[in-house]
């Protein structure tokens with residue numbers, strides 16, 4: 076069961092992780108992109124945090140919607156519309172059922188896939204979302220599973236996004252968007268969302 | 272000025288690129304409304320959903336052909352189009368310069384929608 080407080084807390088923890096790992100995310104993006112994923116996300120997180128802190132939310136849907144709009148307007152890279160679409164999908168699903176976390180995350184994943192036309196194994200953030208949702212369904216989600224999914228992107232060849240222009244040379248590097256999605260799900264565990 | 276029925280829109284990660292391309296197009300397409308969005312809100316390299324939304328609105332035409340350079344420009348453009356209420360926007364997956372140039376010159380020459388689409392088809396690269 077997601078509540079306004081838990082969801083807000085989760086997203087604030089996510090922002091904190093992004094600030095801490097900003098340089099690392101930029102570094103990952105330098106290897107296979109334009110080096111801005113950490114800065115992009117940090118900019119979006121700041122806008123999101125401001126909205127969350129001064130907002131009065133009556134339901135989970137509005138919390139996700141606020142996050143979605145902040146990321147969409149402030150990130151400046153592909154992760155803006157992608158996370159924006161994820162949170163918009165989660166808002167819609169959360170609006171119809173706040174109790175089903177798996178369904179909410181599935182709606183988020185679907186939002187990313189519709190926007191980015193991405194499939195499994197293309198070395199993007201969804202390569203973390205998919206195994207995380209699977210693990211959640213079988214009640215086996217742990218930080219190890221999240222970290223493992225992030226690391227698995229290292230051996231993949233990018234066929235979506237900026238890294239795809241590198242072709243085979245994209246192999247051997249962790250995908251930055253996969254890493255930031257890893258922090259989203261670590262924050263979900265740290266925020267105790269699963270215990271509710 | 273005798274404004275044409277269709278407008279052209281350019282979204283790029285780089286302000287100068289969008290601006291320079293617009294200048295290039297305007298030379299041939301004097302009476303076509305051409306608007307652009309380039310760079311982030313802070314003027315850095317990247318794309319801004321809000322800038323795109325605004326520049327689409329500012330275009331005088333009610334039906335537009337929209338062109339973009341890379342990744343997030345397309346995604347932000349798609350979202351802006353989905354939210355747009357009173358304009359029809361055709362998102363074109365063509366090579367940016369050639370596609371925008373083809374559309375602009377044909378619009379200036381009063382070509383029909385079908386003719387424009389026909390000429391753009393072989394330029395699709397994404």
Ligand SMILES: Nc1ncnc2c1ncn2[C@@H]1O[C@H](COP(=O)(O)OP(=O)(O)OP(=O)(O)O)[C@@H](O)[C@H]1O
Pocket residue numbers: 104108109111112115116151152153154155157187190191192193198199200201235236237250251252253284317318341342343344
């Ligand atoms: N089509 C896509 N589908 C899913 N994820 C994607 C797609 N394109 C990019 N990504 C994710 O976005 C991350 C990059 O985000 P970032 O904010 O650095 O955008 P960018 O590539 O610099 O943006 P731009 O498209 O403006 O060049 C990648 O690591 C990848 O996980």
Ligand SMILES: [Mg+2]
Pocket residue numbers: 104108109110111112152237
């Ligand atoms: Mg980048």
